[in-house]
Amino acid sequence: MTPRADIDVRPIAESEFADWQRALNIGFLREPTLSEEVLEARREQFTPGRSVGAFDDGRCVATFRSFAQELTVVGGATVPADAVTNVTVTATHRRRGLLTRMMAQDLAAAKERGDVVATLIAAEYPIYGRYGFGPATTATEWTVDVPRAGLDPRRAGPEDGGRVDLVGGEAVRKLGPELHERLRRAQPGAVSRDELWWRTATGAVRFHPTFQEPYYAVYRSAGGEVEGMAAYTADDHWGDAKQPSNTARVKWLTAVTPAAERALWLYLCSIDWVTRVRSGWRAPDDLLPHLLPDPRAAAVTTQADWLWVRMLDVVRALGARTYGAAGSLVLEVTDRAGLAGGRYRLEASADGTGVCAPTTGSADLALDVAELSVLWLGDESAVRLAALGRVREERAGAARQADALLRTSRRPWCPDVF
DSSP: OOOGGGSEEEEOOGGGHHHHHHHHHHHTTSOSOOOHHHHHHHGGGOOTTTEEEEEETTEEEEEEEEEEEEEEOTTSOEEEEEEEEEEEEOGGGTTSSHHHHHHHHHHHHHHHHTOSEEEEEOSSTTSGGGGTOEEOOEEEEEEEEGGGSOOOTTOOSOSSSOEEEEEOHHHHHHHHHHHHHHHHHHSTTOBOOOHHHHHHHTTSSOSSTTOOOOEEEEEEOTTSOEEEEEEEEEOOOBOGGGOBOEEEEEEEEEESSHHHHHHHHHHHTTSTTEEEEEOOSBOTTOSGGGGSSSGGGEEEEEEEEOEEEEESOHHHHHHHSOOSSOEEEEEEEEOTTSSSOEEEEEEEOTTSOEEEEEOOSOOSEEEEHHHHHHHHTTOSOHHHHHHTTSEEESSTTHHHHHHHHHOOSSOOOOOOOO
């Protein structure tokens, strides 16, 4: 076994990308070797200095990548984020501290750049809490049993004067970015998408050899404005007596008005031969079930943690969002990595704005940076975390006051996986 100190952890050179990508595929239990076409497509993700590998005798045995991202906070402001992805350690090199070394390098660089938070989507729950990350949003997937939904099979389309049309990938690349910008500016937990996201989502760049072109549905209001868009696929299953039993699977659905959301879900539930609709990952308080005459027809298939957040700058993070009430709260924040710990006073005004600054005043709540990261987007309850022993009240009633300040009327949601 190679000693830990002899394993080189560093940013990769572009010439090492193929070896790094092979290690990534092995870590994710995918076919190790990529075609030249797919490998060249994935090179578009390469950013010098932000793709890191661990090398044992010249062979890549662990991978880590981060990229620039913007995250929307409560109130609609955005903060710069360090988005972490492509994290693997080859099975032969587990338990040698390789992830810890890669994460420490990346978070230190993110702090130096001025990123306010780091983000990730966790494949496994137990890993990232020890690095200061906490699950700040939840995602839910529903499966709609269309025949049970109680919808009128004679329905032809939106009843508000709008319309739903099918378009191709080129139209999605033209119309989608502006629509997503409208959504993410209003949705806490949403993240930015670059041009490459739209090219891969529509097959213009193919990271996987088996890309299946989706159908794309666009909703336009009565005035002709694009207010919603959905991408979905469908299978081809038929049961006994030639009865259709097909499932439409939503890859993503973006709607910036309730009318658009209603029109797109009802369209998906009205497609001939489709008897089930899988919603894809949605906000846990999504409108979908209650758009149906019988909400029980939408059964929860999966509900799980989604976007994980790690604060790097408490002052800027708490100062960026808005608050539901006026009040003052002093937080004692512990950070084992030494990146964001300290004692901070949050002052929220009646107009919703907030100011945060270091203080020497007595603490009201004591918590780890991971728990503060969980509370920050407004989905979790400080009272609940206190009951779990993850937040400690230094002043009676402080957790309830924190909830009054931090919690939101609609739950935060991240539409993306990265």
